[in-house]
Amino acid sequence: MTPFTGGFAPVTDExxxxxxxxxxxxxxxxxxxxxxxxPNPLSLDDPTASxxxxxxxxxxxxxxxxxxxxxxxxxWVRSARVAERLGEPPxxxxxHKNWDFAANTHVIGLAGRxxxxxxxxxxxxxLDYELDTVGTCDFDGGLPGGFAAHTHLDxxxxxxxxxxxxxxxxxxxxIVIDPKGSVTRIRDIPxxxxxxxxxxxxxxxxxxxxDLPVTFSQAHAxxxxxxxxxxxxxxxxxxxxxxxxxxxxxxxxxxxxxxxHTLNAYDDGDEVVVDVVRYPKRFVxxxxxxxxxxxxxRWTIDPAAGKVRQTRLDxxxxxxxxxDERRTGxxxxxxxxxxxRDLHDVLYPADGELEDLPDQAFDNTLIKHDLARGTQxxxxxxxxxxxxxxxxxxxxxxxDDGYVLVLVNNETRGAADLVILSAxxxxxxxxxxxxxxxxxxLGFHGSWIAD
Ligand SMILES: [Fe+2]
Numbered sequence: 001m002t003p004f005t006g007g008f009a010p011v012t013d014e015x016x017x018x019x020x021x022x023x024x025x026x027x028x029x030x031x032x033x034x035x036x037x038x039p040n041p042l043s044l045d046d047p048t049a050s051x052x053x054x055x056x057x058x059x060x061x062x063x064x065x066x067x068x069x070x071x072x073x074x075x076w077v078r079s080a081r082v083a084e085r086l087g088e089p090p091x092x093x094x095x096h097k098n099w100d101f102a103a104n105t106h107v108i109g110l111a112g113r114x115x116x117x118x119x120x121x122x123x124x125x126x127l128d129y130e131l132d133t134v135g136t137c138d139f140d141g142g143l144p145g146g147f148a149a150h151t152h153l154d155x156x157x158x159x160x161x162x163x164x165x166x167x168x169x170x171x172x173x174x175i176v177i178d179p180k181g182s183v184t185r186i187r188d189i190p191x192x193x194x195x196x197x198x199x200x201x202x203x204x205x206x207x208x209x210x211d212l213p214v215t216f217s218q219a220h221a222x223x224x225x226x227x228x229x230x231x232x233x234x235x236x237x238x239x240x241x242x243x244x245x246x247x248x249x250x251x252x253x254x255x256x257x258x259x260x261h262t263l264n265a266y267d268d269g270d271e272v273v274v275d276v277v278r279y280p281k282r283f284v285x286x287x288x289x290x291x292x293x294x295x296x297x298r299w300t301i302d303p304a305a306g307k308v309r310q311t312r313l314d315x316x317x318x319x320x321x322x323x324d325e326r327r328t329g330x331x332x333x334x335x336x337x338x339x340x341r342d343l344h345d346v347l348y349p350a351d352g353e354l355e356d357l358p359d360q361a362f363d364n365t366l367i368k369h370d371l372a373r374g375t376q377x378x379x380x381x382x383x384x385x386x387x388x389x390x391x392x393x394x395x396x397x398x399x400d401d402g403y404v405l406v407l408v409n410n411e412t413r414g415a416a417d418l419v420i421l422s423a424x425x426x427x428x429x430x431x432x433x434x435x436x437x438x439x440x441x442l443g444f445h446g447s448w449i450a451d
Contacts, residue, residue, distance in 0.1 A: 002044050003052045007386040007409065007442040010040040010055065011074065017437040020062070020069035024432035026420065027403065028067045029395060032450035034405050034418060035061045035131075036388065037107040037116055038443015040076065042085050051226040056082050057104030057116050060407070060440050061131050062418050065451075069418075069434040077102040077116045077125045078133035093136030096123050096146045097168070100136070105149035109449035110160055111181030119149040119198060121166045142183025145173055149445070150199040150261075155326050159184070161207060165197045167216040167228075172197060174207055174242065187247050189240065196229045196283070201265035201274050202329045208274055209240035209249070210259050214283045231258075231284045241272060241303050250303045255310070258282030263296065263321035263335045264328065274299040275313065275335070275371075277321055293317040296337065296369070314376060318367060320389035320445070324399050334400045334423070335369040336390040339378070366390050366406060368426045377426045381419075384411035386442050392423060393448045400424050403431060405448055407440050416440035 004010055039055025041048045048054045057077040063070040076082050079102035080090040101122035108115055115124040115137065124147045126134040148162040158179035165172045170192070176185040189209065194216035201208035213235040220228035237256040242249045263275040276299065280292040296314040301307075318337040364387035368377045381387050386409035394402040404421040418434040 002049045021435040026432045030064045035107045036446030039104040056102035075131040091135035106445040121146040152202040201262040207242040272301040339365040
């Protein structure tokens with residue numbers, strides 16, 4: 001059964017709309033685009049509609065300028081297959097291992113360019129300002145293999161870091177791209193069993209690698225399982241601290257678990273603090289689910305002693321952790337996540353059967369974490385709201401002086417709103433709500449890309 005139902009149901013049209021209706025006042029300092037990527041299969045009859053991670057990427061964008069919401073656009077990423085289905089010529093560009101995929105996981109800005117990204121082998125797709133597909137990109141031949149869905153930008157050096165993996169490799173690949181968009185460093189890190197690696201962390205000293213027991217499964221691949229990665233008890237679990245300077249990796253064992261996402265990480269004296277959304281298990285028997293609910297946890301790693309201390313920051317099920325990216329890799333205080341208890345209950349019911357997702361099934365909340373005080377503020381958007389990933393946009397110097405941008409389904413209108421919250425007035429009235437002309441399905445990650 002397809003997972004693309006309810007909030008995940010794909011849209012069938014590409015929309016362009018200008019001068020969107022706004023409630024409240026869009027801050028005049030927000031000049032740029034809020035973009036968000038997610039899987040949107042061309043047809044529910046397609047094999048790409050069989051797994052949430054495989055649907056063709058569609059990027060939704062809202063352009064804000066001078067206090068106005070200038071446009072909304074949504075565009076499929078034109079892989080050759082998508083272009084063909086839409087009756088268009090293929091876009092030019094290189095491929096890794098001849099693998100062409102309409103990148104569906106994240107969308108980022110780099111060097112004045114826009115990229116839709118995905119992991120596990122394919123190259124990113126470059127988009128133009130108005131979200132039309134330019135083509136695949138290997139950064140002028142700088143990428144030896146694929147790229148990564150998640151990247152981390154060092155706010156001081158301006159370097160973009162990525163960790164690529166591929167089922168045919170005996171290593172992960174660390175990639176550094178400079179602010180001009182040139183690949184400046186490639187390092188291979190030997191890793192056995194071809195594990196999945198969705199995200200990593202960056203500190204001032206280290207690239208933090210999660211080597212966790214979800215690995216490529218040849219048996220599942222031969223059976224035709226759409227995403228042939230599965231929990232593998234034999235693999236073990238460890239965290240690698242790779243020196244950004246020397247490339248030397250120090251491995252430290254942790255309890256088996258699965259991590260999709262990092263909130264942030266930083267060096268604390270000789271120790272390293274890594275905050276993640278952590279699942280007790282995942283991808284059991286090649287399925288996404290059956291692993292238990294995620295919690296926000298902290299690893300405090302003592303590399304000299306080879307020990308990790310694990311503490312719980314919040315035991316509510318939550319995902320999509322984001323923070324003020326001026327603090328990436330540095331000590332920080334605030335984090336933002338979206339909580340979706342009912343979503344998880346519906347997606348991953350106790351009997352393990354993936355069921356239809358009724359619109360009313362969602363109970364979506366954003367959480368602002370104050371990690372210094374150990375407190376949280378919750379903002380509830382109501383049933384049917386399908387709250388997406390919160391993106392923080394800085395305004396003043398203080399860490400939470402800024403805005404939280406999030407796409408929220410407006411059930412009454414049957415369309416999405418881009419809600420702009422004041423991060424310092426997290427539960428108060430939104431600063432502005434931009435009313436989009438179309439639904440935006442639940443998806444993955446996005447970015448505010450200032451002009
Ligand atoms: Fe992700």
